[in-house]
Amino acid sequence: MHKVKYRLNDPRLAPRRTKLEIPGWSGSRDPRTDGSHEQVWHCVPFSEGAQYGIELFYPYGSELHVTTKDGRLLLEGDWGERPESGIQWPPFRNFGAGFYTYQLLLDLKVENGLAIRTEPHPRFYTDRSDTVPIAVPALVRNWWPMLFFCVFKAPGEGRTHIFRSGEPFAQIIVIPEEASFELEPMSENEAAERELQSRRIHANRPKLAAGTEWTSSTDTVFDGTYRHLHRAAKEKMRPG
Template sequence: MTSVKYRLNDPGLAPRRTRMDIPGWAGERQPRANGSHEQVWHCVPFSEGAQYGIELFYPYDFEMQVTTRDGQLEITGDWGEPPSPGLQWPPFRNFGGAFYTYQILLDLKVPPGFAIRTEPHPRFYTDRTDTCPIAVPALVRNFWPMLFFCVFKAPAEGRTHIFRLGEPFAQVIVIPEEANFTVEPMSPDEAAERELQSRRIHASRPMLAKETEWVSSTDTVFDGTYRHLHRAAKEKARKS
């Protein structure tokens, strides 16, 4: 178990392991049953990916909006006086027109050999309003004692990003500092082994899908094969 410790400068809301809001940004609480509409949480790979990181929350009582109008970036909010002396205020800045920054002042301490990487919060992928902020990926190594600011992609012309109290605006994942891997073709034996695995899964689908197959409201067939194998793999890893 890897421990990630945090330190906040006021104002701030404590980060937490990312959760899926159902109902909410992750969809409605619809069963895996005939006639249900597809929800992103129905997909195990998306659900695992969405909950892999740490979500960051907007801490201010007032709503903040970032809009691109006539090619110009506009940042509006009821700023008032700075909540503490010496704090950059407002905490949002135009960054070259195509981006903007938010002074977050968050310290996330990860173990040696690890780093944190910012990325869009998973609700960005389910947002139908184009109002969810789009955090720009950035890798910060553990020798750096403070995440001073987050960078966001500016909204498209006529669009507005909205920050509201308690809403997550970005996700952080914990990864190795160095990407120590290569990309290369499989050997013939490795490729043959993977092909055999694929064929075995395909041949087993009718059995694995028994009593779990359902058809959505848009006639998409879900058979539960991945979910079955996912549970089996986790159980095997737990026992090993």
């Protein structure tokens, strides 16, 4: 079990492990039954990926609207008086032609050999309004004492990103600081083993999916094959 320690400039910026919001950005509570609308939380790989990191929430009471108009980036929000903490105010500013930044002043300390990486919050992938901020991936080593700012991609012409109080705007994941792997083709034996596994799953899919098949409101067919194998694999990995 790894520990991630944090130090805050603003207590309202307290991070938490990313959670699926149901109902909310991850969908409504539609069951996996015929006629239901498919939701992203129905998908185990997405659900696990979405909950893998740490989510950050917008701490200010007033909304911020970030818009590109006639090629210019506009940051519109009611910020009030500058706080006594001496931080950059407003905490947002243009960053080059196609980006903008948010001064976080958030310190996340991870163990040796690990690093933190910023990325878009999972709700970016489920949003249909095109208003969710797009955090730019960045890897920060554990010897760096503070995440001073987070960079966001500017919205397209005529588009608007909206920061609302209490809404998550980015996710941070903890990863090895070095990508110490190499790509190489599988050996013939490895490839044959993987192919055999694939064929066995395909041949046994009716049995593995028994009782879990359903057709969504968009006539998309789903079943629980992956969920069943996922549950079995996790059980096999449990101590004892």
